[in-house]
Amino acid sequence: MRDFSWSNRTITARLLTAGFAVLLSVGLSVAADAPTAPGGITALLCGHLIDTIAGKVLGESTIVIESGHVREVLNGLQAPAGATAIDLKSQTCMPGLIDAHTHLTGQTSRTEYVDRYHWNVADNAIRSTVYARRTLLAGFTTVRNLGDGDNESAALRNAINAGIVPGPRIFTAGKAIGTTGGHADPMNGLNQELSRDLGAVDGIINGTDDAMKAVREHYKLGDDLIKIMPSGGVLDEGASGENSQMTLEEIRAIVSTAHDYGFAVAAHAHGAEAIRRAVIGGVDSIEHGTFMDAEDMKLMVEHGTYYVPTIIAGDFVARQAKIPGYYPPTIARKAQEIGPLIQATAGRAYKAHVKIAFGTDAAVYPHGQNAHEFELMVGAGMPPMFCIQAATVSAAALLRQKDLGSVTPGKIADVVAVPGNPIDDISLMKQVTFVMKDGVVYKLNSVPVDTAL
Numbered sequence: 001m002r003d004f005s006w007s008n009r010t011i012t013a014r015l016l017t018a019g020f021a022v023l024l025s026v027g028l029s030v031a032a033d034a035p036t037a038p039g040g041i042t043a044l045l046c047g048h049l050i051d052t053i054a055g056k057v058l059g060e061s062t063i064v065i066e067s068g069h070v071r072e073v074l075n076g077l078q079a080p081a082g083a084t085a086i087d088l089k090s091q092t093c094m095p096g097l098i099d100a101h102t103h104l105t106g107q108t109s110r111t112e113y114v115d116r117y118h119w120n121v122a123d124n125a126i127r128s129t130v131y132a133r134r135t136l137l138a139g140f141t142t143v144r145n146l147g148d149g150d151n152e153s154a155a156l157r158n159a160i161n162a163g164i165v166p167g168p169r170i171f172t173a174g175k176a177i178g179t180t181g182g183h184a185d186p187m188n189g190l191n192q193e194l195s196r197d198l199g200a201v202d203g204i205i206n207g208t209d210d211a212m213k214a215v216r217e218h219y220k221l222g223d224d225l226i227k228i229m230p231s232g233g234v235l236d237e238g239a240s241g242e243n244s245q246m247t248l249e250e251i252r253a254i255v256s257t258a259h260d261y262g263f264a265v266a267a268h269a270h271g272a273e274a275i276r277r278a279v280i281g282g283v284d285s286i287e288h289g290t291f292m293d294a295e296d297m298k299l300m301v302e303h304g305t306y307y308v309p310t311i312i313a314g315d316f317v318a319r320q321a322k323i324p325g326y327y328p329p330t331i332a333r334k335a336q337e338i339g340p341l342i343q344a345t346a347g348r349a350y351k352a353h354v355k356i357a358f359g360t361d362a363a364v365y366p367h368g369q370n371a372h373e374f375e376l377m378v379g380a381g382m383p384p385m386f387c388i389q390a391a392t393v394s395a396a397a398l399l400r401q402k403d404l405g406s407v408t409p410g411k412i413a414d415v416v417a418v419p420g421n422p423i424d425d426i427s428l429m430k431q432v433t434f435v436m437k438d439g440v441v442y443k444l445n446s447v448p449v450d451t452a453l
């Protein structure tokens, strides 16, 4: 993870006035690019604090932050002497939110299926900086990016880490891995003269040798995890949204190679058989999981496989599919078949004690609206605290990030706040007023703080 000790080269202080944070540089050097955690100590005076490990809402609490990390958490409102205090007394503080399923380098639009004939990777990359900022300002300080076009999400990740653009901490899968004609094949539905036969370096595999090569290609490109497409999906022009598109042997080859390189594997899967193969094949999470049956759920509990429902994506595509011409006809049909079913599946998985991590498939719906997923999860029958834990401790466990997911001494200082108690009203998660990532304030009193850059 990022280590802020290097930032000592720049001494910064923050002057907090009338709802605006003004960054002053003190001393000889000014931060050239990277936003730096305040050189001193910051105290967040919170009306309430959500203890995501215990699943409790605590009363008045002070979070003391130093060098981008939580130094201590105190009962009551008591800023240490010399600390810069931030008044969040009317707010409920919680750890920075984690969205375990995003695509930050694209976004749905009526022209999406035409734009791909005109756009280059740079078009996606430039837009992605705007989407990343929106995501961060919505309170999501960390994301898993599960698929892009040309590994441009790794470039976005690197630019955010270097402080060039504001955005969430990204763990990216680069391009998704699928099979010829499957959900990851970008040539689906194209005129045959435009279509080409893609191979392992493009993320398209047929057989176990290709599977191993595709994973190794991701290691070469500097990605963080692997995303696979063992079933059909909604937003490509293939006929089925749920058929099985990988053999168990191909899945096993990917998973074992991925684990050799320290990669977790996320599996997009709608169909029950594809889910079964992915779980038996050893993947770490099932994404969407629409037609997950009782046997799949039992297997997931046994294997400890996470479920990332992405209800908001199903909900959005089902509604958009009713707008004539928004999607190509095959996609509109699949969106109406599959989209409306995910919420009920998520409710059944919760009751079956499947491990659930928060994820939304952002890009399928407009970036920045991620928190609507909380309302849909509660609508599926999950308690509000469970949903907040899904977006903090549970997602951090899925991402294997022990320094994220709770406001605990020693952890990374990612903190967000909402006005009131989200356990009483989950829709408050859509009204994030305060965002701190790595000890740097990006939003205060609902106002973006771009002086962090």
Ligand SMILES: [Zn+2]
Residues within 6 Å of the ligand: 101, 102, 103, 146, 147, 361
């Ligand atoms: Zn996705």
